[in-house]
Amino acid sequence: MEYTVQKLAKLAGVSTRTLRYYDEIGLLEPARKNSSGYRIYGSKEVDKLQQILFYRELGLDLDSIQKIISNPSFDGPAALRMHREKLLARRRQLDLLITNVESTISAAEGKSTMADNEKFKGFKQKLIDENEQQYGEEVRGKYGDATIDKSNAKMLNMSEEKYEEFKTLEKEVLSKLAEACETGDPSSELAQKTADLHKEWLSFTWPTYSKEAHAGLAQMYVDDERFAAYYDKGCEGGAKFLRDAILVYTGAEPESSID
Amino acid sequence: MEYTVQKLAKLAGVSTRTLRYYDEIGLLEPARKNSSGYRIYGSKEVDKLQQILFYRELGLDLDSIQKIISNPSFDGPAALRMHREKLLARRRQLDLLITNVESTISAAEGKSTMADNEKFKGFKQKLIDENEQQYGEEVRGKYGDATIDKSNAKMLNMSEEKYEEFKTLEKEVLSKLAEACETGDPSSELAQKTADLHKEWLSFTWPTYSKEAHAGLAQMYVDDERFAAYYDKGCEGGAKFLRDAILVYTGAEPESSID
DNA sequence: ATTACACCTTTACGCTGCGTCAAGGTCAAG
DNA sequence: CTTGACCTTGACGCAGCGTAAAGGTGTAAT
Structure with missing residues (x-):
């Protein structure tokens, strides 16, 4: 499939000026030019443009993008x-x-x-x-x-000591969680202590505490893989266990935890 | 509480240049200047700066921000x-x-x-x-x-007809949901038909379909108030009902569902 | 065959939201 | 009275395009 500037621009939702600019700075050159100097793009360029837009979406400047995708070990x-x-x-x-x-x-x-x-x-x-x-x-x-x-x-x-405290508390939450998780009971004393520590830890960065927000965050820990992986490190199913413990801690009705 | 440029800058995480620029364009003027011409900001300015940063975060340009917050009916x-x-x-x-x-x-x-x-x-x-x-x-x-x-x-x-189709399907999902919701049974035939319609509807905008993503979206409908309100319009608890129907439809283990 | 019109080209200046000197005044501490 | 960390007002520079300006091209319809 071949595209002229405008066709590719429409496809990707950018302006033709943008494509010409990308050509000008060597970020995305057309596959070839036809006899009258028209820019012609192929499917390789389509993929490259998609990548460029991915990175642009992340807020990277075009220079960095160029370095990234032109890296031979990319x-x-x-x-x-x-x-x-x-x-x-x-x-x-x-x-x-x-x-x-x-x-x-x-x-x-x-x-x-x-x-x-x-x-x-x-x-x-x-x-x-x-x-x-x-x-x-x-x-x-x-x-x-x-x-x-x-x-x-x-x-x-934060003062440096405060920050140290913050990091120590974070480790404490993780180790307590690992311990509590093995009992398997989210309402156990140990689990509730963990939830309490977690609340304390939160207070370092959250302006105000609310049970709802706390419970919501706990749910996010389960939904978001990165968080999940973080809390699962110490113990299998740690994120879920922490969520359940926090749900008990915040007193959410077990039947419909979300609303 | 009074702040000089640098103090306010540190507080808000912006540069002093930014504050001077905002003064220059009249977006955020200091409360007063001291005898040597130093800019002095008060708590009113702190709040205003916070609002400015909120809107900037949304990607609005400073001109729009100025119009918004200087609007007398703001x-x-x-x-x-x-x-x-x-x-x-x-x-x-x-x-x-x-x-x-x-x-x-x-x-x-x-x-x-x-x-x-x-x-x-x-x-x-x-x-x-x-x-x-x-x-x-x-x-x-x-x-x-x-x-x-x-x-x-x-x-x-999309062609215009396709788009019309898309919107028709959307309405169909909503009306089917309202019907199904009243039966109260997410595994009922009607509810499953709704889930199927919903999948079809999704396929208009999603590049590829996966059960996991479908189930994840359903959960988001419950978590996000705006979605929830949208699906609750036709019937009380519509978002939750739709989620449950989709969970059955995608064959998610009921244990790992949220409640 | 020409006219219309939507395409394409290069060149070049303009804009936002600051970063970054430059050249200098101010203030508190030692 | 000096040092150093503050503050001031210019003024230029930069990315990432938008936006004309002046002109060539492709093709369908007259």
């Missing part, structure tokens, strides 16, 4: 899987922002109050995430974890 | 609720993109194939959504629904 399927991971991460970031908006709403309605620094937590968490995603791996390798952690703590306006 | 809480809706919409858009990536992965693995126009569906759906969000209300009022629907069909590369 592994298509692996890149796609990474891409998927990042999209999932972005969804989690969105959930954070939504929580932030909801807190703001409830604050506006007088149901609670927000300190000034709480008002920006969602945005800053995003900065951290973007940083981590783009440079985390390289920099962690080069300068070690301490540098990164310090920067993260700074961005969250 | 209703803070209502805007926040709308904002929340839009974030939820974006999350749904993200889910679409994720589905698209997953299809691409499975296509790359040879498990299925994708037509050229399928490769861009996620991106274009986004264009439609953005259009709808930004101009939908105004334009629908001015030019009527037909104009919009036509444009949507075009963008999705």
Whole structure:
């Protein structure tokens, strides 16, 4: 299948100017030009454009995209899987922002109050995430974890000790969960203690706590593979167990946990 | 509480240049300037900045943001609720993109194939959504629904008849759901027929069908208030009923379903 | 055969939302 | 009174295109 600029543009939902620009900077060159100089694109270019748009969607600049896909060791399927991971991460970031908006709403309605620094937590968490995603791996390798952690703590306006505390608590939640999970009973004392620790841990980053949000997050842990994998590490079915424990903890009716 | 540029910048996670720029274009002016010309911001400005960042996060340009928040009839809480809706919409858009990536992965693995126009569906759906969000209300009022629907069909590369078919099917799903819902039995023949229609409807916009994705979407209908409200219109608890019917339809083990 | 019209080309300037110097004033601490 | 971390107002630069301007091309209908 061959496409002229406009046909490909329509297909992909971009402007012809964009295609010409991509040609100009060498990001996406047409398969050939016909006798009158018309740009002709083939199916290889269609696939490449799709990839470019995937990465553009992630917020990468065209220069980075070029480097990524022109890399000789570029592994298509692996890149796609990474891409998927990042999209999932972005969804989690969105959930954070939504929580932030909801807190703001409830604050506006007088149901609670927000300190000034709480008002920006969602945005800053995003900065951290973007940083981590783009440079985390390289920099962690080069300068070690301490540098990164310090920067993260700074961005969250936490003191370093607070951040340490935060990370310690996180580990505690994980180990308690592993322990509790083996009993198999989400309403056991140990499991409830785990849920309580989890709430405490949450309070570090969430502006305001609500049972509903807590339960909702727990459900997300099960639905989102990355979270699930994280909590399943210590113990088989850990994410589900944690969710059930939190459901008991927050007092959700077991019959219809969601509404 | 009073802030200088840098203090506010740190608080909000933006640069001082950004704050000066916002002052320059009149988007966010300091509460006052001290005797040496230093910008001093108060708590009113903190709140305003938070709102600005909310809208910026949505991808609005600063000019639009200014118009929105300087509107004398600007209703803070209502805007926040709308904002929340839009974030939820974006999350749904993200889910679409994720589905698209997953299809691409499975296509790359040879498990299925994708037509050229399928490769861009996620991106274009986004264009439609953005259009709808930004101009939908105004334009629908001015030019009527037909104009919009036509444009949507075009963008999705559907023929107009196909799009009509799509919309008819959508209505059919809703009415069948209302009928089936009253029987109260998600495994009833009528309910299963509804699930089947729903699958058919999905196939219009989803590149590839999988039981897991179908079941996942059904759960999302329950979790996301906007979807829930949509499916609850015809019948009380419609979203949940549809989810349960789809779970039966896709043969998901009832144990791993949510409740 | 020409006219119409939708396509295509290159060249080039304009825009947003800042980043990034540059050149200089201010303020608190030592 | 010096140091250093603040602040100020310019002014230029940049990506990623949008948007004309001026002109060549393909083809269907007259």
